[in-house]
Amino acid sequence: MYGRVYGCDHDDPHPLPHQTYAALVGGPLDGLLLDITGWRPEEVDDGAALMTQLGRWPGGRALCAPRADASRPLGGPGVVCRFYYSGDTP
Template identity: 45%
Template sequence: MNARRVYVGGDDDSQEQTQKSGHAYAKLSGGSLGGLLLDVTGWSPEEREEGALLITDKGLYGPGGRAFYAPGTADIDGPFLWHGDTP
């Protein structure tokens, strides 16, 4: 497995992890967290379809802001696309 960086919350680079065997990941595409992977192990299909608001200091609203990522169209197993930032 080619290890890639995994989002773990916030923007402290020292907290970033690499992929773990047996885990499911969605690639984050676009926005301030684009290129990272999101661990979706154990998420139901409904939770995956809903997406996630992820904490990021690198987004439009700075510290404490969040970036919204969700799968595109009906492909819940595809990448999570950036849909914008929120305070």
């Protein structure tokens, strides 16, 4: 596992081997990992609206979710799925 975790400081010891992550693909948060440890499958399916200063609206949210045709997380540690960027919202 590699990369920075969304919402963590640059010097945090992340990612952690016992956590579960979604890799963020595309948009302003591309390349970051989102900690989805403990999320229910339906929460993962819904995706996330993640705060960012880098999107179309500073202080807005980047919309990210798994694709319908993508494999679903198995619930184990590591990167188990990808959340793809679909746009911004204020």
